[in-house]
Amino acid sequence: MSTPNHRLDALRGDAAPVDHNARTIAALAGNPGCDRRAVLDAAGIHKQNTAVHLGHPAPFGQSPFALARARSFEELVKADGCAHLLRLLRDTLGLSIPEVAYTDIADVGGNAAHQLRHTHTRAELRRAAEDDERSCTLFDHPLLKLPVAGHEVYLEPAVIAFQIGGRFHIVEIKSFAIIDETADSAQVAAASRLSALYVYALKALFEAEGIDPDRVSHEVVLVCPKDFANHPTATLLDVRQQLASLRRQLSRLTGIDRILDRLPPDLSFTLDQSPAELARAIRTVEARYAPECLSSCEMAYFCRADARACGSLDALGRTTRDDLGGLESVDAVLDLVGGDLLASPEHAEILGQLRHVGAIYGEHTEAKAVAWAS
Amino acid sequence: MGQLVGCVTVELDDLEERITELRGEIRLAKAGGDDAKVRRLRAELRKAERAWDDALEPDFEPDDVPLLPIREQVHQALTLLGVPSATKMIVAVNEAFFAGRVTTTQLTSLRRDEEKSFRSSPYARPYYLCPALTAELLSPARGLLAISTWPMDVRIIGPLSPRTGFLTSAIRVAEHITRLTGAGGDASTEAYRLLTRMARNIPGATEGFGRADPARVISAADAELVVHLESDRRHRREAAERATARLNEVTRLFGAGLKTASRSAS
Structure with missing residues (x-):
């Protein structure tokens, strides 16, 4: 009897596994019903290469302009000893004037090794949780760790803010604008999924340290540019729903063997087979395509072509599919x-x-x- | 480069040809007794000769080179601010008060150069631009520059120091503006813009969207500074004592990192 990890390695073949990151885990929670993505991710298969091999490359990636914009906005928010951030937190969380202590965990004495930074983060957060008197308020560049499908994934939220009420808040800095107090709902949804992941990882860290995980707030502070200026503004975001869906999805990932048991034993997703064979192999794992997949999954174009070919209602979007519940095509x-x-x-x-x-x-x-x- | 030299040679050839032509024409006009023409041609000849001189030694230096070298300008800005500061703030102050042209990219290599210079001949310069040191590990703090002649505890960054540093620099900027206006002049628009930008993040320092008032910024920043100053000083003093006791003369200025041992070994 082979263990799930052996099965997953066999599915991937000789290729090196692709590590999870915050984005991929958040995307998983975005479409929890998709077995195909769950299996491909758990096996660490390079989905972009697979999609290219199948002839359905995803024509997107991360734009260097968007990355530069995000970085410069984050720098602006954190400039001058987090001056902007402190103003916003005083407004939204009611941070008191003496709470300004700031710790940067971007490196430990010039050493930026992940393991070291993570250990340092744990030590700092434990100290903050145990000792209210001398504790720090802002933790910049903290590094959290989360075991996902047998692999350790490092996650780096923008800032963790600690408030005297004894609760820790994740602060997420995003560069999309909040215009007239409304923002693009897809962007907000993506940001809250990502933040939920950080909240989840922080809760897991607290549990491991023997601290009450409820001290991590499910309310995330989202910092965005206000209106058409570059002036930061902050809002509180409740991520309880995303947290629940993430929890379910991650427990499914650890229980991936249930999906694997349904698959033929000699199945393989290696790229040395012909596109037709690979497509047949991948189709044995059920996908749940939704138009939202196009912005978060490299396999989306392949799944869309499939959904269209068999006249599936998935291609018309979730609302339509739910309205026509019970009808397949x-x-x-x-x-x-x-x-x-x-x-x-x-x-x-x-x-x-x-x-x-x-x-x-x-x-x-x-x-x-x-x-x-x- | 070869292309550039080629261009210059072609230009020189043309000019020399023109000069010879003009000389010939001047002789002819002189022989013909046409004085007006001679004067006009000689003026043209002088113009051509000047152009020839310029082409031979082209002036690559831009006209508006700042008088001070970059490290002097950084020193000037840091002295005004009085606390370890980020490169962005140094650039902003330099632009607001000294009309300098320092850019952040120029500052990145500066720190490394200073350390190299100190290691090769210690204390050869009157001051060095060095990183601020973190209170916890006495390692270089990211992106914060300080001056080596400052007392040890000023160069230390404790958990509260980013905020006290910000408030202190806001006060220093406001004071400098007051000094300038008091002396009969006025500060530049950039200076007021910098002050207003800082004041927005200090509780009670501004009202509305107008230009910040220096006196009000000073009192508001002072009010918040009082809250943090005592424990910040205590933190820094502790760390400074540790630094003086444990670090050698290089690491006392440039910080002891976990990487330092391997770096000095290599």
């Missing part, structure tokens, strides 16, 4: 409306809605035709 829906498929009692309501929408479309096109004719 576009053809089935059309059959139902056309009367070819006998409507079962649970489909009666869906049928009613579809007919209603059909009637509205019908009226609309009729009205248009009349307008054109006159």
Whole structure:
């Protein structure tokens, strides 16, 4: 009987495993129902190369301009001893005037080794949690660690802020603008998923240190540019929901053997097979495509092509799929409306809605035709 | 470079040809007795000769070179601020008060050069630009520059020092503006912009979006500084004593990192 790790190594073949990072873990939580992504990630398979081999390369990457912009905004927020950040935290968290102590853990005595920085982070946070009197308030460049699918992943949140109320807050600095107190919902969702991951890792660290994990707040401070200026503003973000979904997803990752048990024993995703063979191998693992995947998963274009080819409702988005619950494909829906498929009692309501929408479309096109004719 | 030399040679050839032509023409005009033409041609000849001189020794130096070398300018800005400061702040102060042209990129190599110079001939210069030292490990603090002649405890960065440093520099900037206006002059727009930018992050230092008032900034920053100053000083003094006792003369200035041992060994 082979262990899950052996199976995963066999799936990857000779290629070197790709490490998880904060982005990939957050993306996992973004689509928890996708077995394909769970297996590929757990096995550490290079999804970009795989997608290229399959002929569906993802035409995105991280833009150097976006990275530079993000870096410069973060520098601005942290400049002059975190002057901007302190002002914002005093406003949002009610930080008192004496709470300004700042520790930078970007390196330990000039040594930036991950293990060392992580140990230092743990020591600093423990000291802060145990001793309120002399504790530090801002921890810059902390390094957290999280075991994901048997591998240790280092995570680096922007700042951890400690408040005298005895709670630790993750501060996330993002360079997308909050205009008129609203921001792009997709960006906020991505930021809250990422922050939830940091909250999760911090809670795990506290648990390991024997400190009450509830001292990590589920409210994250999101710092963004305000309106059209480069002036930072802060809002509190509740990440409880993302945290729950992340927890479920990570427990699924450790329980990856349940998915593996369903797969044929000789399955392999190595790139030395032909694209057709590889595609067949990958299709044995079920995917759950949603249009949102396009912005976070390298395999998205392959999955989309598949979803379209079999007329799956997934390609139309989650809302549509949920509205038409129980129906698998576009053809089935059309059959139902056309009367070819006998409507079962649970489909009666869906049928009613579809007919209603059909009637509205019908009226609309009729009205248009009349307008054109006159 | 070869291309540049080629260009200059072609230019010189043309000019020499023109000069010979002009000389010939002047002789002819003189023989013909046309004085007006002679004067015009001679003026043209002198112009060509000057151009020939310029082409032979082109002036590559830009006209507006600052009078002080970079390290002097950094020293000047740091002396005004009085606390270990980030390169960005040094550049901003230099621009606001000394009309200098120091850029952050020029400062990156500066620290390394200073350390090298000190190691090869210690105390040969009246001062060195060195990193501030962290209170915990006495290692160089990232991106913060200080002057070697400052007392040890001023060069130490404790947990509260980033904030006290910021408040102190805001006070220093405001005081310098007051000094300038008191002497009958006025500070530059950049200086006021810098002060306003700093004041925004000090509670009670500004109202609305207008230009910050130096006197108000000083009193607001002082009010917050009082809260932190005592424990910050205590922290720094402790660390300074440790540094004086344990570090040698190089690491006392440039910091003891965990990497220092391997670096000095190599």
